[in-house]
Amino acid sequence: MKSINKKDFLFKKANFIILFISILTIAVGFICMSGGESNNPDFFNEEIFNFQRIRLAPTIIVLGFGIAIFSILKNPK
Numbered sequence: 001m002k003s004i005n006k007k008d009f010l011f012k013k014a015n016f017i018i019l020f021i022s023i024l025t026i027a028v029g030f031i032c033m034s035g036g037e038s039n040n041p042d043f044f045n046e047e048i049f050n051f052q053r054i055r056l057a058p059t060i061i062v063l064g065f066g067i068a069i070f071s072i073l074k075n076p077k
Contacts, residue, residue: 011076012076014074014076015071015072015074015076016071018067018070018071018074019068019071019072021067021071022064022065022066022067022068022070022071023064023068024064025060025061025063025064025067026060026061026064026065026068028060028064029057029058029059029060029061029063029064030057030061032052032053032056032057032060033052033053033057033058033061035047035053036048036050036053
């Protein structure tokens with residue numbers, strides 16, 4: 001007789017939900033970082049150095065990666 005090994009996923013539904021939230025958070029961070037371009041090459045737009053693109057967006061992205069790591073390490077019980 002053969003024994004049948006049932007393969008279970010390591011991720012449960014809660015882990016996938018948290019991982020999806022982290023992907024959305026990272027996407028929002030990259031969207032916040034975009035913009036500030038200039039159509040005229042003779043004009044330099046200082047808007048690329050504002051708080052949103054220099055401080056807020058990278059913080060949101062790092063937070064998203066932290067959430068992704070949490071979703072991987074979370075033990076579903």
